[in-house]
Amino acid sequence: MYTINDVAQIFSVSPYTLRFYAKKELFPNIVRDKQNTRLFSDKDLEYVEMVLALRHSGMSLSSIKNYIDLCALGDQSITERLHIIQNELNNAEEKVQESIRQRNILKTKLSYYEKAIKIGEKNIIWSELKHSNGHN
Amino acid sequence: MYTINDVAQIFSVSPYTLRFYAKKELFPNIVRDKQNTRLFSDKDLEYVEMVLALRHSGMSLSSIKNYIDLCALGDQSITERLHIIQNELNNAEEKVQESIRQRNILKTKLSYYEKAIKIGEKNIIWSELKHSNGHN
DNA sequence: TCCTTGACTGATAGTTACTATCATGCAGTA
DNA sequence: TACTGCATGATAGTAACTATCAGTCAAGGA
Secondary structure (H helix, E strand, O other): OEOHHHHHHHHOOOHHHHHHHHHOOOOOOOEEOOOOOEEEOHHHHHHHHHHHHHHHOOOOHHHHHHHHHHHHOHHHHHHHHHHHHHHHHHHHHHHHHHHHHHHHHHHHHHHHHHHHHHHOOOOHHHHHHHOOOOOO | OEOHHHHHHHHOOOHHHHHHHHHOOOOOOOEEOOOOOEEEOHHHHHHHHHHHHHHHOOOOHHHHHHHHHHHHOHHHHHHHHHHHHHHHHHHHHHHHHHHHHHHHHHHHHHHHHHHHHHHOOOOHHHHHHHOOOOOO
16 A cells, blocks of 8 residues: 555655545545545556556546546446547657647748857847748 | 737737736737736837747747747847747657657547447457557 | 654645636727 | 627636645654
């Protein structure tokens, strides 16, 4: 059995976050000892693991809550869960593409700065923009 | 001269966001008419463009504010601005890698669901996890 | 036995970056 | 004059944390 601080250490998250998640009922059926301290079993750790993995993948807490509730229904909810993951995968794919675009904006901007500094060009604030904001 | 709603349309942002940015002084020297309405010049549009591009690249508003203030100092701040952009580029690069990892977590998870549904496996909630959370 | 220390608790407030609603004000038109 | 439309600042709400707070309880030392 693990306390919330043990769990926080195991998964490298803050205990605040775990309590926040617990309040949102993202970990079902966590037992308490007589001092009211949460005690996580190994099974509970697997739930924590799953929630963190999904959160890490960019899913919102309310979607995760929905997903967790579906898990509790067992096998009958498998296809629905599949659709949720499929949808999240699409979002994640878009995020990858978006992050690449964003990185490229900065890359272009940086190369303009480097060029400007090398040749000692003046007033590059605007000219550098023209080629790095994606609107022109 | 453009109103805040014109600008919102031009750059496909909400006017709320632009007012929010204006309050944070991300657009310097916006003039007002006698009705107190903000009037954006073409030069102001370039500032808006720059702020949105930087925001789009993942920079925080306070960093952008800092950057904008440096712009006002002119050429003497070029190397400092270069360092800021360099730093943001590093962050962006990390974000790309992170988003790819996140997408792969979901990809793996999805393939387990698909396999499970095809062969009619039961209780895959945990087994699928073992291979998709990155902790094992 | 008393007292301090340390771990956990819920409640609450603060953070970032928006997003939305509100009453107000002014300018132009019927 | 009344109405419509667009702008305003103030304010409140949102997500997902992050941090602080007082309070509780048990274990250990003087």
